[in-house]
Structure formats: structure tokens, C-alpha cells
Amino acid sequence: MLEQYAETAFRGKQETKFRNEIATDERDSMYCRYQSKQAFYPRDGVFGHCFDNSQNSCYKGNITGAEKYARSILAKGKNELAMPLAGNATNIAGFVIFSWAIIHFCIVIFLFVMPLFSLALGAVDVALEFLAGLSLCWIVSKLINWLIWPFLRFKYNLAVIFNRATGMVEVPTKNAKDFDIFPFEEFNAHYRVQHNPKSGFPYRGFTLLHYQQSMRYDQTFSNQIASAFIHWELLQNFMNVTQPLADIPQFEYYREFDKTTAEFDKANGRPKYFWYRVDKSFLNKMSKADDELRKEFNDEEQLDNLLMGKPIKKLTPPDIFKFPWKYADNIKAECDIKFGKTLWQKFTSFLMVDL
Incomplete structure (x- = not known):
């Protein structure tokens, strides 16, 4: 079952029925009926990497322990390769x-x-x-x-769980007490735009929507479409068991538990827990490389291509995204890894509510 899933779910090999036999007016949710008629994101890579500005906060969360804490709450005791993500609220509890x-x-x-x-x-x-x-x-x-x-x-499910080990997407039900569970390949990413009344510029993103059921995961970003492509690529990468995980802070926790990734890291001499050990300044180098790559993308042109069903320009990322440790300085020794919040972070955490 897992081998069949891995063969059909990626690189544009998703079964045709999940793209063509999409329920529209039969859905319970009016929002999902509307979204099911929107443009498709391509089912393969465009940027060739999964790094964007959101990885800065993931790096920070790893070091302070916030990511570990949130994962322990949201993952609901699933296996070590279950990634919980909180998008827009899909039920009353959320x-x-x-x-x-x-x-x-x-x-x-x-x-x-x-x-x-x-x-x-x-x-x-x-x-x-x-x-x-x-x-x-x-x-x-x-x-x-x-x-x-x-x-x-612990009585409520507040995040959609992407389970790399099983190939399933687990979406909280309307009462937030259970999950609806379906294979990742049965979901399509549909273009989504949300009005921003403050700036006047729209938020662009996608709704990851089951091809028949009213099950979804929503994400919007800035007025540029590039961030949505990168996040969609991130989800595909995480669920693609035939390829190693992208080398980004968000995935550092999962690398040692995934067989494909662990074998890749060992074969290429990747430092263990790299994103826990590298200096924060290295993120700036990664961000600059991402900025340079985006200049080749032409956001408005590719958005038009998406809406018109034309091919999206694919980019070839530099090796810094595949082998970041080869470009990093000041990698601490593994024994020097320290987790915890600064006094200022403790103070701001105290002021806010947490999960």
C-alpha cells in the first residue's frame, strides 16, 4: 500500500480521478464548493526548495523549545513523523x-x-x-x-496532521474531537485569495482540499504567490517518502526518524542536528539565496499562468538549499547544543497565552 501511494502521489503522477472527478455542488460546505472550482497548483516542484522567511521563526522555535512544546500538544501522540500544522480555523473550537x-x-x-x-x-x-x-x-x-x-x-484537535509514515492527512472534524483521515494524494491545492482590508493588497495562498469531501487545510501569505508555491512544495516534500526531507529548520526534528532522510544524511556527511547547531546568521545567507531565486520567478506572470492553466516556470535552486551545511560557518559541537529561552523571551511568553 505504501509503495503504491509513493508511486502515484508525487511528480505529477496523482491519479487522474482525483483531479477530474471533483465534487462541486455535492459538498456540505459552501466554501469548499466554491474552492473546488478554483485553479489547481501543480503537483510537483517549482522552486526546488522549501526555504522561505517562515523558517526563521522555526529556527527560533527549535532553539527556545517552543516548536517541541507545540508539536507535543498538536500532534496528539502520533508517530514521530507526524507534522501538525495550524492553518485557518476549520471548526468552531479552532x-x-x-x-x-x-x-x-x-x-x-x-x-x-x-x-x-x-x-x-x-x-x-x-x-x-x-x-x-x-x-x-x-x-x-x-x-x-x-x-x-x-x-x-487535549480534548480538541486544533491542527491538520500530515503523517509521512502513513501517507495520510488527518483533518479535525467539525466538533474538533475526531479526525477525518484520507490519503494525501486525494487532496488538491486550489488557488485561494483573501482580501486584506488594512493594506488593500490581497493575501494569496491555497486551500488543500479533498477531491470529494469538505476536508481542507488553508494557508495564505503576502500578496505574492511565490510563498504559496514554496509552502505547497514543502507539504509535498514532507509526504514524499521516496525523497529525503528538505534541509530546513522546520524538518530538523524529523530527519533522524525518517529512513530515507537518515540514509541521505549519512551518505553525504551531514552534521547531525545541523539546524540546532548552526549560527543564526546563516539564515541570512539562505534568505539572500532565496531572494535571488525569486527574481527569476516573476510573480505576476506565474500567477497568470496558474489562473490560465499554463505551465509554471520551474527554477533550479543553488546547492545551498540541498547541502546547506557545506556553506555554513560556526557550527557548534553537538555537546554545546543548548535549548531554552532568553529572559526577554520568557517575559514575552509570560504575557501571552499558549497552547
Whole structure:
């Protein structure tokens, strides 16, 4: 079964029925009915790498331990090759949690801004009222986070799980208490655009949608389509058991558990736990290489090609994306790896709510 899945799911070999026999008006969700009629992303690589600016936060999360903590909550005790990703909320529980996090973030911002702004205007009494009211809101939210949420969070599924070991995509159900599970090859990436009322520029991305069921994973990025292509390529790479995992911070945890990747690393002399050991400045070198590659892409032209069903220009990435350790300086010894947050990171974490 796994061999058949690996043969058909990648490099444009997805079975035709998953592309042509797409349910449109039969779906339960109106949103999914609409999305199923949108343009397809190609089922193969375009950039040839999976590195973008989001890897900076993954690198930081690895070092502080935030990524490990989030994975332990969201992966629900699955195998070591299960990658949980939180896209746009697809059920009421996810929407409530997302809204709570946003509201709490706004409370923290106003807690500092509003009293200072009032003081600047000479309104001391108003500043004290803001400080008292917002502090009370923050305390209540934190108490919920500390005392109540830990007993509830394991009851809800808040992320879509991509399982490299089984080839399955596990999407939380509407009640967020179970998963709908289907093979990765039965999902298509459809073009998605979301209006950004603040800037006026649209967010572009994709909806990874099952070819018949109303099961989805949504992601949007900046007004450029390139980031969406890279993220779609990241998902394909993670689920492609015939190829080693891309060498990016987000995948460092999984490398030693995947047979194909471990064999590749050993054959090429890759330092173990490279992204835990390399200096943060190396990320800038990777980002510059990505910027140079994107100049060849012509974002608007490739977006037009996607919407018109024309071939997307494929790029040839430099070797720094395949063998990054060969281009890195200041790789620490394995025994010098230290995980943990700085005092500032601990303070900001304290202010916010967590999973």
C-alpha cells in the first residue's frame, strides 16, 4: 500500500480521478464548493526548495523549545513523523481558540499603549482606569490559560496532521474531537485569495482540499504567490517518502526518524542536528539565496499562468538549499547544543497565552 501511494502521489503522477472527478455542488460546505472550482497548483516542484522567511521563526522555535512544546500538544501522540500544522480555523473550537489568542494579544498591546498615551495627554485618571481595566482582563485570560485550558486542550484537535509514515492527512472534524483521515494524494491545492482590508493588497495562498469531501487545510501569505508555491512544495516534500526531507529548520526534528532522510544524511556527511547547531546568521545567507531565486520567478506572470492553466516556470535552486551545511560557518559541537529561552523571551511568553 505504501509503495503504491509513493508511486502515484508525487511528480505529477496523482491519479487522474482525483483531479477530474471533483465534487462541486455535492459538498456540505459552501466554501469548499466554491474552492473546488478554483485553479489547481501543480503537483510537483517549482522552486526546488522549501526555504522561505517562515523558517526563521522555526529556527527560533527549535532553539527556545517552543516548536517541541507545540508539536507535543498538536500532534496528539502520533508517530514521530507526524507534522501538525495550524492553518485557518476549520471548526468552531479552532475559531474560538484563534479568536481568544487575538483578543489576548490586543489586550497586551493596549495594556502598554493606552495608559502611556493617556499620560502623554496629561489624563492621569484615565491612564489609571485603562491600566486597572486592561490588567483585570489580562489576569482573567491568563488564569483561564493556566487553570482551565490545560484540562481542555487535549480534548480538541486544533491542527491538520500530515503523517509521512502513513501517507495520510488527518483533518479535525467539525466538533474538533475526531479526525477525518484520507490519503494525501486525494487532496488538491486550489488557488485561494483573501482580501486584506488594512493594506488593500490581497493575501494569496491555497486551500488543500479533498477531491470529494469538505476536508481542507488553508494557508495564505503576502500578496505574492511565490510563498504559496514554496509552502505547497514543502507539504509535498514532507509526504514524499521516496525523497529525503528538505534541509530546513522546520524538518530538523524529523530527519533522524525518517529512513530515507537518515540514509541521505549519512551518505553525504551531514552534521547531525545541523539546524540546532548552526549560527543564526546563516539564515541570512539562505534568505539572500532565496531572494535571488525569486527574481527569476516573476510573480505576476506565474500567477497568470496558474489562473490560465499554463505551465509554471520551474527554477533550479543553488546547492545551498540541498547541502546547506557545506556553506555554513560556526557550527557548534553537538555537546554545546543548548535549548531554552532568553529572559526577554520568557517575559514575552509570560504575557501571552499558549497552547
